[in-house]
Each structure stands twice: as structure tokens, then as C-alpha cells.
Amino acid sequence: MSIMLVRRSCAGCGETDAAPLFRELVSCRKCGLIYYPRLLEPGEAERLYSDEYFAGAEYFDYWSDRATHESNFRRRMRQLSPWLPEGSHLYEVGCSYGVFLNVARERWRVQGCDIAAEACRVAVEQFGLDVRRADFLDVPLKRGEVDGFCLWDTIEHLDAPDKYLAKMAEVLPPGGVVALTTGDIGSWLARKQGERWRQIHPPTHLWYFSEATLRRTLERFGFEVVWSAHIGMSRSLGQIVYSLTSLGKARPSLLHRLCVGSGLARLSLPLNTFDLLMVVARRSAEPSNTVRRSAA
Numbered sequence: 001m002s003i004m005l006v007r008r009s010c011a012g013c014g015e016t017d018a019a020p021l022f023r024e025l026v027s028c029r030k031c032g033l034i035y036y037p038r039l040l041e042p043g044e045a046e047r048l049y050s051d052e053y054f055a056g057a058e059y060f061d062y063w064s065d066r067a068t069h070e071s072n073f074r075r076r077m078r079q080l081s082p083w084l085p086e087g088s089h090l091y092e093v094g095c096s097y098g099v100f101l102n103v104a105r106e107r108w109r110v111q112g113c114d115i116a117a118e119a120c121r122v123a124v125e126q127f128g129l130d131v132r133r134a135d136f137l138d139v140p141l142k143r144g145e146v147d148g149f150c151l152w153d154t155i156e157h158l159d160a161p162d163k164y165l166a167k168m169a170e171v172l173p174p175g176g177v178v179a180l181t182t183g184d185i186g187s188w189l190a191r192k193q194g195e196r197w198r199q200i201h202p203p204t205h206l207w208y209f210s211e212a213t214l215r216r217t218l219e220r221f222g223f224e225v226v227w228s229a230h231i232g233m234s235r236s237l238g239q240i241v242y243s244l245t246s247l248g249k250a251r252p253s254l255l256h257r258l259c260v261g262s263g264l265a266r267l268s269l270p271l272n273t274f275d276l277l278m279v280v281a282r283r284s285a286e287p288s289n290t291v292r293r294s295a296a
Contacts, residue, residue: 007037011162011207012217022195024202033213034185036202040159048204049116049157054096058204060242060252063122066099068268072233073100076152076278077107080179083226083280084108088147093136093164094154098123101131108148113139136164144173151180156205165221172283178223179280184230186210187275198243199275211277223281232272238265 009016012033018026026037054062062069077100084090088108095101095112096119104110111130114120120133132139137160149168155161168178183199184190185208190197199205209217215225238259245253252260259265 008035008039008160010035011160011165012213012220014162023200025200025208031213031216032210033217034208036206038203040203040206044203045157045159046115051116051118053116053204054119058247060239060246060256063097064266065236065239066097067266068234068236068239069099070103071268073103073152075231075233076100076150076179076181077104079227079229079231079278080148080150080177080280081107083177083179083282084148089145090148090150091141091146093149093151094157095119095123095129095131098127098129098131100150100152101129102127105129111146137167141167141171143171146171146176147173148177148179151178153181155180156182156199156207156209159206161207162217162221165218165223169221169223169283174283176283177226177280178218178283179278181231181276181278182207182209182214184210184275184277186212187230187277189273189275197275209277211279214277214279218279218281222283224284225279225281227280229278230272230274231276231278232270233276234268234270236265237267237269240269241265 007016010018010028010031010033012028013031015028015030017029018037019029021027021034024036025034027034086107090104090108090110092101092110092112095114096116098112101110101112101123113132113134113136115133115135117133120131123129123131158164190199200208211228218225238256241256241259242252246256
């Protein structure tokens with residue numbers, strides 16, 4: 001059977017019975033988690049997150065917006081700080097260019113991984129970070145070696161987030177934390193816009209959590225949500241205009257070119273549309289053997 005025909009199981013509960021929704025997405029009949037049912041082909045993720053992803057395919061120019069990303073990540077660091085003591089070992093899954101890790105090492109010992117080769121190269125050469133190009137599932141980590149994991153706008157991209165959470169549960173000591181951000185498909189804006197919601201773009205976004213389905217998924221692996229909020233973030237005017245007028249097109253729009261040429265592209269605008277969810281969860285219990293086997 002071609003892998004193109006292989007359907008994934010639900011990361012929230014492990015079941016495979018799902019109802020068609022829209023835009024190729026399905027909704028789990030048992031737990032309600034919405035997801036893209038086709039498994040990625042071998043090497044497809046690496047192709048999706050090539051250099052073009054950060055310079056034209058998803059972002060106009062991720063690296064040139066470094067100052068805006070740093071501002072956002074300093075807020076993430078402040079929000080996470082109450083739950084992770086200073087000096088703890090923090091590991092970022094999907095660390096991209098390492099902008100967050102470069103900020104976070106002011107408070108914690110940091111490491112990270114990503115499958116994007118160029119992004120990892122920049123993280124190592126520009127920031128001197130301990131970052132490896134690898135799938136997290138292939139990174140050797142010992143039990144108790146890490147105190148916290150973070151996944152900023154990453155869990156929705158993972159082919160098998162249940163396997164990632166199972167590994168994190170194995171590595172973290174009791175009291176260790178997982179912090180993540182992801183779009184909230186249960187938010188008012190997502191429900192209002194339906195299939196037009198900006199976060200819906202498979203196969204880069206595979207999983208569409210609500211606050212309830214994310215909480216249940218974390219609980220499945222022995223994590224208790226201790227804090228959650230709909231958070232705002234800053235975006236450069238250049239990225240906003242690019243996303244609205246040029247994303248997916250052969251060349252940037254005239255409006256975007258004018259924005260860049262005038263220097264306005266670098267202006268940073270804070271915004272909270274209340275459809276981006278941040279959650280901090282603490283490892284409080286051992287996952288069941290059944291869950292571990294289903295996630296293996």
C-alpha cells in the first residue's frame with residue numbers, strides 16, 4: 001500500500017475512527033481532535049521545512065525579523081519563568097534559528113533540535129548554541145536529564161505528537177514541565193471563520209487543537225495543565241502585508257514591495273486575536289502502559 005493512503009491515528013486518544021470535516025481535515029469521533037489524516041511521506045517534512053519555508057514559502061524573511069521574534073520570545077520566557085526555576089535544563093523541540101534559546105539562556109541551560117538544516121546551522125554559528133539537526137525522537141536523552149521542554153508553534157507540525165509527548169514523559173522527572181503554543185481551533189475567531197481560518201493549511205499544519213482537546217492529549221501522557229492563556233504576539237508590518245497579499249504567489253505584491261522599500265516593513269505591531277493558545281503542563285503521573293505502547 002502506498003504511504004499516501006495510510007491514515008494516521010488520533011494523537012489525542014489513539015483511535016482511528018474520524019469524520020470528514022473540511023479542507024481534507026477530519027474530526028476524531030471519540031475525542032473531537034481535528035487533524036489532517038494522511039501520514040507524511042518519507043522526507044516530506046524535510047522538503048516542507050527547507051530554506052524556502054523561512055524565506056518566501058511561509059515567512060517573507062524569518063531572519064530579518066529577528067528583533068520581532070526576540071520580543072515575542074522574551075514574553076514567552078517571562079510566562080514560563082514561574083514554572084521553571086532559574087538554572088534548569090530547558091530543551092526546545094523545533095528551535096528553528098535558535099532565537100528563543102539565545103534569549104532563554106540568560107535564565108536556563110538550553111539545548112534544542114530541528115529538522116531544518118540551514119536554521120540549525122545559523123543557531124550554531126551565529127549564536128553558539130547547543131543545537132542539533134535531528135528529529136527529536138532520534139535524540140538520545142536520559143531520564144531526568146531535562147527539566148522542561150518547550151514547543152513554540154511546533155506541535156501542530158509534528159507527524160506524530162503523541163510519540164513526542166510520550167518521550168518527554170519518559171525523560172522528565174516528576175514536576176518537569178512542557179510548555180507549548182499552538183492555534184486554538186475552538187476560539188471564537190476560528191469558529192467564526194471556519195475553513196477560512198488562517199491557521200488551516202495542511203500539510204504544514206497537521207493538528208488543530210482546542211483548549212479541551214489539548215488538555216486531554218496532555219493528560220493522556222501524564223501531564224497536568226497548570227497554566228493556560230490566549231496570548232498575543234508581535235509581527236512585523238512586512239510579514240503581515242506579505243501574509244495578506246503575497247503568500248503562495250510567484251512574487252511579492254506591489255504593496256509588499258512598497259512596504260519594504262519605504263522601511264515600514266520593520267515596524268513591529270503587537271496583536272492578540274485570542275486564537276493562539278499557550279499552555280504549561282507539569283508531569284504529574286506515569287502514563288499508562290496502554291498509552292505508551294500505542295504511542296511507540
